[in-house]
Amino acid sequence: MPVSTIARVVPQIIKGGRAEQLGLGVQIDPQQRIERRVGIRGVVVLGVPAGSGAAKAGLRGITQTARGIALGDVIVGIDAQKVESFDDFYNALDTHKAGDMVDVKVLRGEDVVTVKLDVVLLP
Numbered sequence: 001m002p003v004s005t006i007a008r009v010v011p012q013i014i015k016g017g018r019a020e021q022l023g024l025g026v027q028i029d030p031q032q033r034i035e036r037r038v039g040i041r042g043v044v045v046l047g048v049p050a051g052s053g054a055a056k057a058g059l060r061g062i063t064q065t066a067r068g069i070a071l072g073d074v075i076v077g078i079d080a081q082k083v084e085s086f087d088d089f090y091n092a093l094d095t096h097k098a099g100d101m102v103d104v105k106v107l108r109g110e111d112v113v114t115v116k117l118d119v120v121l122l123p
Helices: 003-016 033-038 086-093
Strands: 063-065 068-070 074-078 101-108 111-118
Touching: 074 086
Parallel strands: none
Antiparallel strands: 063 068, 074 101, 101 111
C-alpha cells in the first residue's frame, strides 16, 4: 500500500472506525477474473447502474447478446495515470476525494475514449 494511501486511510479509521472507499459508480470485479482469463490489461466495466453519473457519461458494461457476452468498456487510465489492474485503479483514485472530476480513459473496441466522471463515495 502506498504511503499516500496510508496517510489518507489511517486518520479515517481512527476518526470513524473505517476507511472511505472511492469509486466511479461502475461495477467492477476486484478479483479481475475476466481480465485474467482473457488477458486484458485494464479494469473491465461489468455494469453501469441506470441513472448514475457513469451512465450519463455513456460508459458501457458487459451485455448479453444473441451470440454470447459482449465486452463493454475497459478502464485503462485515470487522469495521467495508466490503469492496467485493480490496484492501479484504486491507486489512481487514492489521490482524489469524493466529488472530484477525473478524466477516465476507456478502451471501447479498438478506440480509447476519454469521459469525465465524478469520483464517488461507495456505500
